[in-house]
Amino acid sequence: MTLSSPAIQGELAHTVGELAERFAATAVERDAVGGTPKAERDLLRESGLLALSIPREFGGLGATWTEILDSVRSFARVDSAIAHVYGFQHLLLATLRLFGRPAQWQPLFERTARENWFWGNALNPLDPRASAEDQGEYWRFNGSKRFCSGSVDAEMLVVSGRQGEHGKLLIAAIPSQREGVRIGDDWDAIGQRQSDSGTVTFDNVRVEWSELLLDPGPLSTPYASLRPLLAQLIFVQIFLGIAEGAFDEARELTLTETRPWFRSGAARAAEDPHVIARYGELWLGLESVRALAARATQRFDEAWFVGDALDERKRGEVALAIAAAKVAATRVGLDVCTGIFDVAGARATRGALRLDRYWRNLRTQTLHDPVDYKVQELGAWALHRSAPEPSFYS
Numbered sequence: 496m497t498l499s500s501p502a503i504q505g506e507l508a509h510t511v512g513e514l515a516e517r518f519a520a521t522a523v524e525r526d527a528v529g530g531t532p533k534a535e536r537d538l539l540r541e542s543g544l545l546a547l548s549i550p551r552e553f554g555g556l557g558a559t560w561t562e563i564l565d566s567v568r569s570f571a572r573v574d575s576a577i578a579h580v581y582g583f584q585h586l587l588l589a590t591l592r593l594f595g596r597p598a599q600w601q602p603l604f605e606r607t608a609r610e611n612w613f614w615g616n617a618l619n620p621l622d623p624r625a626s627a628e629d630q631g632e633y634w635r636f637n638g639s640k641r642f643c644s645g646s647v648d649a650e651m652l653v654v655s656g657r658q659g660e661h662g663k664l665l666i667a668a669i670p671s672q673r674e675g676v677r678i679g680d681d682w683d684a685i686g687q688r689q690s691d692s693g694t695v696t697f698d699n700v701r702v703e704w705s706e707l708l709l710d711p712g713p714l715s716t717p718y719a720s721l722r723p724l725l726a727q728l729i730f731v732q733i734f735l736g737i738a739e740g741a742f743d744e745a746r747e748l749t750l751t752e753t754r755p756w757f758r759s760g761a762a763r764a765a766e767d768p769h770v771i772a773r774y775g776e777l778w779l780g781l782e783s784v785r786a787l788a789a790r791a792t793q794r795f796d797e798a799w800f801v802g803d804a805l806d807e808r809k810r811g812e813v814a815l816a817i818a819a820a821k822v823a824a825t826r827v828g829l830d831v832c833t834g835i836f837d838v839a840g841a842r843a844t845r846g847a848l849r850l851d852r853y854w855r856n857l858r859t860q861t862l863h864d865p866v867d868y869k870v871q872e873l874g875a876w877a878l879h880r881s882a883p884e885p886s887f888y889s
Contacts, residue, residue: 507558510542511566519573526576526852529688530680531647535577536613546608548585553601554608560725560796564732571736572743575856576689578736580613580645582729586722587614587653593719594666594708603651603668615649615671615678617695620664620887625697627656627665633704634665636675636697646671646678647691656697666713667706675700686852686859713887717810718803720885721795724810727817727889728795731788734824734857738784738831741853742777745835745843749774753840764840773838780827787820811882814889818869825866828857864888 518535525532539545548563549555563585571578588607591600606612617640625638636656646652655666671678675698682693714720753764761767794813798805832854836843843850872889875881883889 504562507547507556507562507566510544511569514538514542514544515569515573518570518577522574523847523849523852525574526688526849529683531691532574532577532689533648535574535689536580536648539577539581540611540613543611544581545584545611545613548588549604549608553604555604560728560799561792564728564792567729568732568736568739571733572740574689575733575737575740575860576687578733579687579690579692579860580615582733583616583645584614586726586729587616587651589725590618590653590666590722591668591708593722594711594713595668596710599668599705599708607651610650612650613645613648615643615646615652615691615695617643617646617652617654618666619643620655623657623660625654625656627658627702629658634667634702634707636667636700636702639694639696641694642692643678643695644690644692646693646695647680652676652695654695654697654700654702656702664713666708667702668708669700669702669706673700684859686855686857714885716803716805717807717885718798718801718805720810721798721805721813723885723887723889724795724814724817727821728791730860730863731791731817731820731824733860734821734828735781735784735788737853737857737860738781738824738828741832741835741850742781744848744850744853745839746774748839748843752842753838754842764838770838773834777831777834777838780830784820784823784827787816787823791816791820808882810885814883814885815873815876818872818883818889822866822869822873825861829854829861832857 517538543556544566546555547558547566551557567578567582570581588604591603619640619642622640625636625640628635636654638656649671651668652671653666653668655664657664677696677698679694679696682691711719713722749770750765755761755764755767759767764770794816798809798813801809835850872883
């Protein structure tokens with residue numbers, strides 16, 4: 496479902512393409528350095544793409560999720576860490592829309608579009624260390640959250656804290672410069688090195704009632720429970736983009752540098768029948784993921800368009816489509832990111848190329864949640880026709 500005009504689509508593709516080229520030019524160097532990609536984040540601010548998912552009536556570009564996720568995938572081909580924080584920008588804006596009242600998300604949308612705000616994630620419901628205490632007129636948040644992607648250099652944060660050890664999870668939108676908020680520079684994974692997914696700590700942080708996203712809140716309706724599905728769909732597009740980027744770079748090496756094995760009888764590595772067959776296998780895997788990702792994205796777009804009228808059956812169909820795409824993107828992506836060395840040869844291991852970054856980025860990101868549980872969800876549907884139950888992660 497595409498709602499934008501061809502002219503807008505063309506302008507969007509041009510902007511995304513230009514940015515992707517600029518990101519690609521420094522991706523290898525920045526992977527080695529790590530830290531915050533400040534200059535690249537500022538380029539995203541200047542581009543207007545941080546408001547891509549915001550409806551036009553609130554100052555945004557009003558893109559469909561198909562268009563938004565295409566841009567995420569384009570960035571992931573050259574720099575999956577930037578694609579991660581950029582994709583989460585739109586996930587967090589969707590969180591406001593799905594969990595909050597119009598009186599909350601509309602002015603936040605308008606300010607985000609007007610002031611080019613970046614949003615960071617400090618929600619992580621699986622990390623129970625942050626508490627929320629009712630102070631009557633306001634709330635106090637204390638504790639820490641790990642895996643807070645994009646929190647460094649963000650103007651706003653979506654945060655969460657739990658009432659007591661097993662109490663209700665409260666989610667809020669607050670400024671990142673709020674007194675008591677400390678954003679750590681402690682992200683040190685083997686991949687996604689510039690996704691700033693470190694720790695955020697709350698030290699007696701005051702959170703107003705008006706900042707809590709309580710109506711309808713998380714998982715309260717089929718529509719509100721689209722939020723975790725969107726997160727999974729963003730990962731699908733990032734995984735696919737990483738694999739496509741790895742494939743394209745290996746292909747160029749095979750065509751221009753890789754030497755044929757002496758027993759092949761081929762004048763060029765690109766004429767070796769075993770190399771050609773392996774490329775066929777890798778391409779076939781990518782094509783299957785592209786088809787599954789396109790179907791999942793289309794179904795999500797349709798569900799989003801339905802809005803509050805979305806029912807549990809339709810939500811379940813979206814969840815299954817995304818789960819299938821997630822499993823395929825994980826398995827095929829890991830195969831591609833290791834298989835490229837089979838076809839590009841020993842020269843592909845040169846340190847200056849850092850081709851291992853594709854595998855490192857994908858391996859780091861695919862461990863976000865175990866893919867075996869997605870397979871179990873698909874099996875429950877295949878055998879019992881039981882759709883996935885809404886949760887924070889599916």
